[in-house]
Amino acid sequence: MGKIISIANQKGGVGKTTTAMNLSAALAVLEHKVLLIDADPQANATSGLGIVSEEVENSAYECFVQQLDARECIVETTTPNLYLLPTRIDLVGAEIELVDVPNREMFVKKALESIKDEYDFIIIDCSPSLGLITVNALTASDSVIIPVQSEYFALEGLGKLLNTIRIVQSRLNTNLSIEGILITMYDARLRLAKQVVEDVRTHFKSMVFDTLIYRNTKLSEAPSHGESIIMYDATCVGATNYLNLAQEILERNK
Numbered sequence: 001m002g003k004i005i006s007i008a009n010q011k012g013g014v015g016k017t018t019t020a021m022n023l024s025a026a027l028a029v030l031e032h033k034v035l036l037i038d039a040d041p042q043a044n045a046t047s048g049l050g051i052v053s054e055e056v057e058n059s060a061y062e063c064f065v066q067q068l069d070a071r072e073c074i075v076e077t078t079t080p081n082l083y084l085l086p087t088r089i090d091l092v093g094a095e096i097e098l099v100d101v102p103n104r105e106m107f108v109k110k111a112l113e114s115i116k117d118e119y120d121f122i123i124i125d126c127s128p129s130l131g132l133i134t135v136n137a138l139t140a141s142d143s144v145i146i147p148v149q150s151e152y153f154a155l156e157g158l159g160k161l162l163n164t165i166r167i168v169q170s171r172l173n174t175n176l177s178i179e180g181i182l183i184t185m186y187d188a189r190l191r192l193a194k195q196v197v198e199d200v201r202t203h204f205k206s207m208v209f210d211t212l213i214y215r216n217t218k219l220s221e222a223p224s225h226g227e228s229i230i231m232y233d234a235t236c237v238g239a240t241n242y243l244n245l246a247q248e249i250l251e252r253n254k
Contacts, residue, residue, distance in 0.1 A: 002119040012128040015184035020125035025228030026246035028082035032120040040127040041092035050226025060087040095132040109140035143179035150193040
């Protein structure tokens with residue numbers, strides 16, 4: 001049975017989509033069958049893997065809102081073993097359309113029930129908000145990874161996200177756990193970055209991944225070429241970081 005992991009943080013610009021894309025690719029090249037779900041209407045994960053969202057016939061919207069079989073929406077990527085459930089901007093209307101629907105927090109979970117066993121990992125790239133789509137993703141997930149940027153405002157809003165996770169755990173998904181807090185955009189030259197890492201590890205202890213994602217130009221370049229960092233430059237620091245993260249997650253899920 002596949003494990004469903006959401007990548008979530010309502011704070012934008014923390015490397016959420018970068019993590020979703022490249023962790024998925026790293027797990028895939030380590031010979032695990034992976035499905036990446038783009039649940040962010042901005043569709044950055046979709047375009048970042050070389051899929052033109054405007055040309056997608058069936059997307060996350062059709063799968064989640066119109067209840068089309070997920071298999072009819074999933075596409076292959078250039079990374080072996082990595083598949084994508086793409087999205088388009090129309091997913092932004094889902095929250096309005098579903099506001100009066102009974103059990104509206106369950107539509108992602110329902111969509112994934114029939115395909116969960118077909119993948120080793122299902123990674124969900126959530127939108128930078130705590131809206132209905134993100135709550136749906138958390139309700140469908142076994143665990144959540146929280147990317148945190150190594151900067152002064154790193155802990156800003158983290159309490160609100162953790163509170164949302166607790167609410168989901170108590171009311172919608174008692175099996176949801178925190179896979180880990182991931183430090184991103186780390187710059188070892190900055191004293192502040194080192195202090196942030198120390199503070200986060202002091203507060204959250206074993207919840208924080210050992211792996212740090214270093215600030216790396218190649219990570220920013222890869223999506224413009226429609227590729228994961230593994231396919232774009234497997235020798236760069238960014239690729240090494242995400243391969244290490246994948247290995248750490250595999251160790252935690254033995």
